[in-house]
Amino acid sequence: QLTQSPASLSASVGETVTIFCQASQSISTYLTWYQQTPGQAPRLLVHSASTLQAGVPSRFSGGGSGTHFSLTISNLRPEDFATYYCQHSSRPLLFGRGTKLDIK
């Protein structure tokens, strides 16, 4: 089971935010982060807990191992306001319930 926090978050352009994902048992670094905007498919941001997917801006960074993980977005841009999901990338392939980031 993956628990994301907070469920929602308000921030301003230029701020830095951190989203958390906690696993119910150790999953090493088998953790993936996605971004989803309304009406679109999820977009891969980070895999293996901290490896940035090609083409993803460096203001995104992932960290953690075991049971606690984080996704930090620095210097927020307007296009970053979206819902973020974590995923356990080992079977069972579970997703977190998401963190909605909106503009303050």
Added chain:
Amino acid sequence: QVRLVQSGGGVVQPGTSLTLSCEASGYSFSDFALDWIRQTPDKGLEWVAEISYDGSNSYYADSVKGRFTVSRDSSKNTMYLRMNSPRVDDTAVYFCARGRVAHGDYFDFWGQGSLVVVSS
């Protein structure tokens, strides 16, 4: 560039059947696993099924095991999801996605999504 284009979907009655398709382009089709993931407002994102790069292995979520079948046709660069005996709670947006299985199992490219509504 990698593209996954979905077709199928729509309204289906419980107990009938429906097939979703996912046509891939822009990469070597036979080198990658492919998956189906669905999304509802209530349950969020739920992994449904995966088929290995060569079609020799398939895996299913318990919620669809025995009712859904994933397959692929390398001559058409297309993956399919056959949904038999769909239930009302199978109503969702279904996404196909390319699976990366080197370190864990995650999804680097996604289709646009297909809405499936199971209703009498």
